Amino acid sequence: MNRVAGKVVLITGAARGQGRSHAVHLADECADIIAFDLCEDIASNGYPLATEADLAETGRLVEKAGRRVVTAKVDVRDRAALRRELDAAVATLGRLDVVVANAGIAPLGNDVPVEGFVDAFDVDFVGVINTIHSALPHLDAGASIIATGSVAGLVPQTGLNGQQALQGPGGDGYGLAKKMLWTYTNSLALTLGPKSIRVNAIHPTNCNTDMLQSPPMFRTFRPDLENPTAEDAKVTFPFMQAMPTPWVEPEDISHAVVFLSSDESRFVTGQQLRVDAGAGLKLGV
Numbered sequence: 001m002n003r004v005a006g007k008v009v010l011i012t013g014a015a016r017g018q019g020r021s022h023a024v025h026l027a028d029e030c031a032d033i034i035a036f037d038l039c040e041d042i043a044s045n046g047y048p049l050a051t052e053a054d055l056a057e058t059g060r061l062v063e064k065a066g067r068r069v070v071t072a073k074v075d076v077r078d079r080a081a082l083r084r085e086l087d088a089a090v091a092t093l094g095r096l097d098v099v100v101a102n103a104g105i106a107p108l109g110n111d112v113p114v115e116g117f118v119d120a121f122d123v124d125f126v127g128v129i130n131t132i133h134s135a136l137p138h139l140d141a142g143a144s145i146i147a148t149g150s151v152a153g154l155v156p157q158t159g160l161n162g163q164q165a166l167q168g169p170g171g172d173g174y175g176l177a178k179k180m181l182w183t184y185t186n187s188l189a190l191t192l193g194p195k196s197i198r199v200n201a202i203h204p205t206n207c208n209t210d211m212l213q214s215p216p217m218f219r220t221f222r223p224d225l226e227n228p229t230a231e232d233a234k235v236t237f238p239f240m241q242a243m244p245t246p247w248v249e250p251e252d253i254s255h256a257v258v259f260l261s262s263d264e265s266r267f268v269t270g271q272q273l274r275v276d277a278g279a280g281l282k283l284g285v
């Protein structure tokens with residue numbers, strides 16, 4: 001309790017998965033939450049995204065923890081909408097201390113059109129930039145910025161016997177976005193260091209959310225099968241990690257988010273923190 005008491009945290013992609021978990025864990029540690037999500041599907045992305053009901057449930061869970069919450073349906077690709085909704089939320093909650101740029105899609109698959117590249121890059125990189133840059137005018141000394149990368153995104157796109165690590169145009173866009181987050185967060189950390197504002201990235205391995213438990217991801221992990229199931233993919237999911245697990249849980253990422261949000265990490269900046277059960281070691285990233 002109280003590890004982030006008095007702080008207000010913006011989380012994108014907060015309707016479900018890791019984003020909802022971050023909202024609940026931060027609320028349990030006494031932060032108020034601004035929860036944004038698209039709450040619509042994206043055509044190139046071969047699995048459903050969150051709904052308005054999902055976002056409302058995140059809001060309910062934060063209130064159940066006794067904290068204040070502002071929810072809004074916002075597309076991170078739309079910087080004007082982000083600014084408008086964030087300004088309104090900060091006016092309601094009084095301040096902004098932490099940004100968790102978490103929203104993401106993974107439109108994987110060799111059958112995905114070129115739009116998959118555009119959508120993945122726009123959500124997974126431009127969306128992070130839009131989120132952080134919209135928040136900057138509200139942040140003061142002591143603030144913390146956290147971007148969600150991906151250990152799988154850090155792997156070179158080619159090189160596995162000429163095969164793509166993440167399949168198709170959407171896989172290319174995803175990988176490029178996550179790799180660029182590395183250099184972006186390091187540069188921003190240097191820029192904001194003199195203002196005592198911290199910037200870090202967290203790179204999860206397979207995480208047990210709807211993004212992982214989706215047919216495009218099953219096909220990525222079982223390219224040998226035509227229509228692989230969750231059970232089929234669970235056989236190969238563990239190959240990513242050095243530790244014997246098919247995935248980490250959202251709460252495993254949330255613990256890192258709470259630490260980086262709190263003053264416990266007041267001199268931690270410019271870090272690329274892998275929460276990956278040793279996947280990065282195995283993949284050489």
Ligand SMILES: NC(=O)c1ccc[n+]([C@@H]2O[C@H](COP(=O)([O-])OP(=O)(O)OC[C@H]3O[C@@H](n4cnc5c(N)ncnc54)[C@H](O)[C@@H]3O)[C@@H](O)[C@H]2O)c1
Nearest residue numbers: 013017018037038049050075076103104150206207209211
């Ligand atoms: N699940 C994994 O295995 C895994 C691994 C590494 C990294 N990640 C990253 O973790 C982050 C969270 O993903 P997750 O695992 O919780 O998956 P998820 O699909 O459960 O959650 C992603 C959330 O982002 C929202 N979203 C998508 N596009 C949006 C947009 N344009 N604007 C606003 N919201 C949008 C979705 O509606 C959804 O609620 C992503 O950045 C993802 O790339 C996931």
